[in-house]
Amino acid sequence: MNFLSNTLAWRFRDEILSGLEVTLVISIASVIIGSILGLIIALMHMSHHKTIRAVAGTYVEILRGTPMIVQLEFVYFSLPLILGAILSVTGIHIQPNIATIPAGIIAVSINSSAYVSEAIRGGFNSVNIGQTEAARSLGLSQRTTMRFVVIPQALKNIWPALGNEFVALIKESSIVLIIGAPDIMYQINNMRATTFNGVTPLIIAAAIYFILTFSLSRIMKHFERKMKHD
């Protein structure tokens, strides 16, 4: 079995590596875009303007309340159609298309941004209002208070939640195979179909995902400990 899995993995090494590359590209891009977007949504959610807060709240609720698969298919199938319809109204008759990997990145990023924004918001809300009051009573400005009192404390709470979200993102990015993005899972499924081996390819997939998520959570924990020491 061990010998067999080795040879099978070896025989499909190019496919597996290219799948890994696609998974990494989608995951890394989505972590970055999702975090930036999530930060923006979190800031909107904490705004003084009621409408801005409502927009952010609705965005988060919809994304958390609908399946990722619907969001992904919407980006891949529906968005180009809607865009085409809008363009045809303005007199341009082309049917836009979106490639599978960009579609995957968009869908996973947007989905993740909702969870990232909740992690950030939760982190800020967990800092007692008394901290801000104490800092302001000393004459520190709003900005300095944020920078030296609120953010360092919020970050300690945000970081672990963010780590969990990134781990979930790597695992859930495997959903992109349903629109045909050639990620790890896509390659593994091909491998399973061509070899008629229903066990080994999935063990390989599990091992790869585990290594990815385990390394990531180690890295996050390392920085978490560093923050505690400051």
Added chain:
Amino acid sequence: MTEDTIIELKGLTKKFGKSLVLDHINAKINRSEVVTLIGPSGTGKSTLIRDLNMLDTPTSGSVLFEGQDLTTLKDKELDAVRRKMGMVFQSFNLFPHLNVERNITLAPVKLGLIPASQARAKAQELLEKVGLTEKIDAFPNSLSGGQAQRVAIARALAMNPDVMLFDEPTSALDPEMVGEVLKVMQDLAAEGMTMVVVTHEMGFAKKVADRVWFLDQGKIAEDAKPDEFFSHPQNPRAQEFLSKLLEVNN
């Protein structure tokens, strides 16, 4: 306004929604005076003291500090005023991610009051005052309540304030730690610090305060010297309040 008035309230009014918490309060506090603010729970003692440094914004009226009407100032301008009004909270509100030294020196260093190179010496000097020099490198979560509150007092003093505001500084403490905090406050008063103290410690009010304000129904219902207030309270609700306190303490 006389020479030595430091804080003056004119028609100070605060509403939370429909409920009127402070009702056209007029009052003056002189430099070096110690005023204790007492009254039943929920009468607006915290609101009043927080209106003095604009942590809470009054609905109307004015708060004059050293002649300047704080209610007309912008957020940025208030920062400069708040430096001169130290505040001590019931729940200490020390910064948990910073050690004692940094808790004390964060504000004076960031605001350019002292150079970073002298921060430690300044912290040391202030900790001496509150009897905690050995805790300079400790983090807040390792301090007892009484120690934490004394550090909080040192932190406020680091800005060289003209006034110190205390909102029930000993209410969150175990009984055996109340004394050490009151002692520090008493020393401050003896040095001539102007102080406004919300407290349920009647012993402190009797011994240290120059005046007692009894707050009731949005008004300073009684403003008297402590010995007058405690022996012959004029206001019927103050009489009731004091007799209830006596019952509890006996």
